[in-house]
Amino acid sequence: MVFVGPVWDEIDYRGMLQKRDVMKKGCILLIFLFASWSIMAEVITLIDGNADLVEIAGPQNFSQNQTQSDDQIFVFQEREDFVLGQDLNVDTTATGTFNSANEPGVIAAGTEVDVFLIHMDPFVALTHNNAGSIVFSNPIIGLITTAASLNNTDAVIGDPASIYDAPAPGFRGIFDGGGINDTLTVSADRFVLDLDTLGTANGNNAEQIRVITVANSVPEPSMYFLLVCLSLLFYRKLRNAKTPFCTAVRK
Numbered sequence: 001m002v003f004v005g006p007v008w009d010e011i012d013y014r015g016m017l018q019k020r021d022v023m024k025k026g027c028i029l030l031i032f033l034f035a036s037w038s039i040m041a042e043v044i045t046l047i048d049g050n051a052d053l054v055e056i057a058g059p060q061n062f063s064q065n066q067t068q069s070d071d072q073i074f075v076f077q078e079r080e081d082f083v084l085g086q087d088l089n090v091d092t093t094a095t096g097t098f099n100s101a102n103e104p105g106v107i108a109a110g111t112e113v114d115v116f117l118i119h120m121d122p123f124v125a126l127t128h129n130n131a132g133s134i135v136f137s138n139p140i141i142g143l144i145t146t147a148a149s150l151n152n153t154d155a156v157i158g159d160p161a162s163i164y165d166a167p168a169p170g171f172r173g174i175f176d177g178g179g180i181n182d183t184l185t186v187s188a189d190r191f192v193l194d195l196d197t198l199g200t201a202n203g204n205n206a207e208q209i210r211v212i213t214v215a216n217s218v219p220e221p222s223m224y225f226l227l228v229c230l231s232l233l234f235y236r237k238l239r240n241a242k243t244p245f246c247t248a249v250r251k
Contacts (some may be wrong), residue, residue, distance in 0.1 A: 002210070002246075018037070022191050029250065044134055046132065049133065049136055049250075050131055051073050053073050054071075055075045055077075058159050058162050059162040060119075061118055063164070063173050063203060064121070064206055067206075073120050073195070075119075079115035080113060081215045081216060083111070083112050084109050084113060084157075085156075087151065088157065090143060091144050093143075094186065095187065096186065097184070101175060107212060113157070113214065117210055118208060125163075129196050130196075133193065134211075136191055136193070139189070139191060140191070141190070141213060143186070144209070145174050145175045145210075146173035149173065150208055151172070152208060157227055174195075176207075184196075207241050
């Protein structure tokens with residue numbers, strides 16, 4: 001007596017291909033979302049001219065002769081998604097090129113902003129201009145460029161953990177010396193700030209600019225939540241696929 005068992009000699013790859021297709025599309029979607037989040041989370045992009053623009057983390061000491069370089073311009077984010085508790089006076093609200101305070105204005109209380117400090121403090125008097133550009137992820141709505149305005153806003157929108165002070169002669173803002181050798185350009189769309197500065201005339205004082213932009217439009221927690229939800233949806237779709245990875249066909 002010979003027993004002949006079932007013959008499993010054909011494999012149906014339809015299910016495996018279906019699930020692979022679902023996984024492929026899901027992975028592409030998640031990669032796209034992560035890439036988009038990374039782009040939106042990038043608050044500034046630094047473009048060097050003949051100076052090296054360097055983004056630094058805090059807290060910092062921005063007092064005279066503390067954070068120094070002859071060929072670097074430091075960029076520091078003082079506030080992120082900060083809601084103004086009072087009206088904020090700024091020296092400049094204009095676009096275009098200028099070498100002095102231009103169209104002073106007021107940013108209303110309740111506005112949500114990001115705040116950046118641009119800091120230059122050479123060891124010695126410079127004989128060449130330092131230049132570069134900063135591309136912000138949100139529009140520039142105000143610049144603070146004089147010592148008086150910087151001093152008045154340190155406690156309001158400055159970094160609470162950093163140190164600020166006014167140098168003895170009072171020169172702190174980029175335009176305090178008359179701005180003869182210093183030029184700022186705000187692009188028409190307000191996303192780009194070009195700076196061309198000689199630094200301090202005598203090498204003894206820091207020069208600073210405070211930049212106020214609209215707050216980042218996509219908060220990180222919201223993006224994380226969205227990515228988690230989409231990941232769970234993708235996982236559920238994969239588990240509920242009706243066709244198994246492969247089906248053995250009995251003959």
